[in-house]
Each structure stands twice: as C-alpha cells, then as structure tokens.
Amino acid sequence: MLGRQLHDPLGLEGRPASVDGLGLIDAETVLEAEKQLVNVTGTLQLPGRPAVQGYEIHMGVTRGPALTRPSALIGSTQRADGVLSEDGQILGTYVHGLFDHPDALAALLAWAGVNDAARIDLAARREADLDRLADSLETSLHLDRLADCFGPGAAANALRTSSPAGLP
Numbered sequence: 715m716l717g718r719q720l721h722d723p724l725g726l727e728g729r730p731a732s733v734d735g736l737g738l739i740d741a742e743t744v745l746e747a748e749k750q751l752v753n754v755t756g757t758l759q760l761p762g763r764p765a766v767q768g769y770e771i772h773m774g775v776t777r778g779p780a781l782t783r784p785s786a787l788i789g790s791t792q793r794a795d796g797v798l799s800e801d802g803q804i805l806g807t808y809v810h811g812l813f814d815h816p817d818a819l820a821a822l823l824a825w826a827g828v829n830d831a832a833r834i835d836l837a838a839r840r841e842a843d844l845d846r847l848a849d850s851l852e853t854s855l856h857l858d859r860l861a862d863c864f865g866p867g868a869a870a871n872a873l874r875t876s877s878p879a880g881l882p
Contacts, residue, residue: 716797716806717741717778726773738804739797741778749773754809756788759798760821768811770795776808 721732721744735743751771757763766786785796785807796807805825812818816835823831 739780743774743776764817
C-alpha cells in the first residue's frame with residue numbers, strides 16, 4: 715500500500731485488478747498465489763542496527779527502486795527486506811513482531827522522534843500480565859466447586875474430545 719500500485723492478477727482478493735497505492739515509495743506490489751509464512755531474524759537498518767526477530771506473512775511481492783534502501787537485513791544471507799525512504803520519513807517491512815523486542819522497539823521509537831521513552835520488554839510484560847490474571851482467577855474462583863458442576867472427570871474428558879469446550 716505504500717507504493718504506487720497493488721496488482722492482483724489472479725483475483726485472490728476479489729476480481730483481478732490493480733489499484734493505486736499511497737504512492738509514498740517508488741515500488742509496486744503483486745499478489746501471488748502462494749502465501750509466505752516464515753520466521754525470520756535479522757537487523758534493522760536504523761542507528762545501532764538492533765536485532766529483529768519476528769515472522770513474515772504475506773502474499774505480496776514488492777519490487778521497485780525504493781527497495782535499494784532496505785529497512786532490515788534478514789538471515790545469514792542478509793536478504794534485503796522492506797524500505798527506508800531516502801528522507802528517512804517512511805519505513806516499511808514485511809516483518810511482523812518488531813515491537814516485541816526491546817532494542818528494536820527503542821530504535822523504532824527513536825526513529826519516530828521519541829527518544830525519552832522508558833524501555834519496554836513486551837514479552838516480559840505479557841508474561842507478567844498472564845501471571846497476574848492466573849493469580850486473580852485462582853483467588854477469585856472456587857475451582858473445586860466449578861469442577862463439581864461438570865461432574866467427575868469432566869476436565870479430563872474435555873481434553874480428550876476434539877470439540878471446543880469439550881462439548882459433544
């Protein structure tokens with residue numbers, strides 16, 4: 715969407731067509747039949763070259779002159795990914811999960827002009843939130859009484875069945 719046009723020659727998202735993109739970078743994207751889904755690691759091409767880890771999930775293949783300035787280098791082959799515009803105002807990438815890693819998040823925030831943000835470890839925060847939720851449920855629910863509502867062995871039976879919530 716950042717480029718000049720998005721092409722769907724196979725009609726994967728409706729009837730075959732091309733639509734104008736935002737025109738912010740000199741590139742075009744073509745949707746292809748096979749979806750890409752791959753875990754990736756690499757480095758952001760921002761000051762400090764922070765490591766990135768995430769995944770790519772897309773059907774588009776983007777090509778054009780703008781891609782000569784990649785936003786990230788991926789894997790041991792240092793494959794170019796995405797774009798960082800010449801003026802440094804636009805960053806695009808196929809990598810999802812950039813914000814989940816503290817160094818990459820800090821570099822992206824600094825790139826966006828936020829230099830005084832507290833360091834955030836989203837993975838640690840997520841884990842702490844899940845622990846807090848589990849503790850709250852443990853203290854608030856009477857799990858033994860809840861289990862009695864379903865009868866002896868209900869939890870084990872629910873795990874053995876393939877239907878959601880253990881329903882027949």
